[in-house]
Amino acid sequence: AQRVTQPEKLLSVFKGAPVELKCNYSYSGSPELFWYVQYSRQRLQLLLRHISRESIKGFTADLNKGETSFHLKKPFAQEEDSAMYYCALMNSGGYQKVTFGTGTKLQVIP
Amino acid sequence: KAGVTQTPRYLIKTRGQQVTLSCSPISGHRSVSWYQQTPGQGLQFLFEYFSETQRNKGNFPGRFSGRQFSNSRSEMNVSTLELGDSALYLCASSFGRGEKLFFGSGTQLSVL
Numbered sequence: 001a002q003r004v005t006q007p008e009k010l011l012s013v014f015k016g017a018p019v020e021l022k023c024n025y026s027y028s029g030s031p032e033l034f035w036y037v038q039y040s041r042q043r044l045q046l047l048l049r050h051i052s053r054e055s056i057k058g059f060t061a062d063l064n065k066g067e068t069s070f071h072l073k074k075p076f077a078q079e080e081d082s083a084m085y086y087c088a089l090m091n092s093g094g095y096q097k098v099t100f101g102t103g104t105k106l107q108v109i110p
Numbered sequence: 111k112a113g114v115t116q117t118p119r120y121l122i123k124t125r126g127q128q129v130t131l132s133c134s135p136i137s138g139h140r141s142v143s144w145y146q147q148t149p150g151q152g153l154q155f156l157f158e159y160f161s162e163t164q165r166n167k168g169n170f171p172g173r174f175s176g177r178q179f180s181n182s183r184s185e186m187n188v189s190t191l192e193l194g195d196s197a198l199y200l201c202a203s204s205f206g207r208g209e210k211l212f213f214g215s216g217t218q219l220s221v222l
Contacts, residue, residue: 032208043113044200044213086153096141096207097166102152 002027004089006101013077014109021072021104023061023087032090033070035061036100039083047072047085057081077108112136114203114214122220128189131217135182135203142184143211144176147198156199159184160207188219196221 003026013019025031035047048056050063050070061072070087087101115134123129135142143158155168159178176186182203188195198218202211 034210036211043215044202046210049210090208096143096158096160096204097155097168098143098211099155100145100153 002031002089002091002097002099004087004099004101006085006087006104008104009102010105010107012107012109015079016076019072019074019077019081019106019108021085021087021106023070023072023101025068025070025087025089027068027089027091029092031092033061033063034088034090034098035059035070035072036086036088037083038086044086077106079108079110082106082108114201114212116199116201116214116217118217119215120218120220122222123191124222125191125193127191128187129191129219131186131188131199131201131219133184133186133201133203133214135184135201136212139203139205139212140182141204141206141209142178142182143202143204144184144186145200145202146170147200147216148196153200156186191221193221195219 005024033050036044037047038044059074063070084103084105086103089099091097117132141160144156145153147153158166162178173189178184198216200216201214204211
């Protein structure tokens with residue numbers, strides 16, 4: 001069974017401070033991992049995916065297979081980063097199934 | 111390009127009734143998946159359709175069903191509603207397997 005754990009429901013940081021949103025997963029195969037974000041009154045949208053190895057809005061995430069983690073990081077938090085962040089895992093089998101974590105609310109304090 | 115459209119936006123039903131939710135994916139997207147979002151459980155996968163075939167199903171009772179039409183539009187049906195079915199139901203579409211999901215605004219279902 002595939003499982004995604006986001007241990008923090010709420011993370012509060014000051015503007016300019018580093019951010020790390022934790023995500024751990026459980027999956028027997030090779031997972032595809034994503035971070036989705038939901039800003040206030042907006043739809044859930046993709047932030048980044050591990051296979052792209054890109055930085056979006058200053059955020060990066062590295063897949064650590066040894067620790068089964070996919071933590072989201074940003075060196076300097078901005079107020080506009082305040083949102084709900086969901087880590088998601090897609091199975092590598094033939095049929096698409098996406099499992100989401102319970103989400104972490106990031107609050108950036110001015 | 112129009113985004114994923116879900117109708118209706120809000121629904122109020124009573125226990126025992128049934129409900130049908132609709133989702134129109136982005137033009138060209140053939141995969142449609144459904145999720146239930148609640149404050150306690152977060153986003154939970156219901157099922158996924160591709161080219162009118164259900165390819166995957168989450169751990170929900172048989173009261174939850176769905177279908178996809180030839181134009182990729184999808185409907186989700188919940189029969190014999192229970193209070194615990196109150197949730198935001200999200201639909202997402204994607205071009206194909208492994209592609210990113212585009213979400214609709216959701217249908218907020220309240221069961222009284």
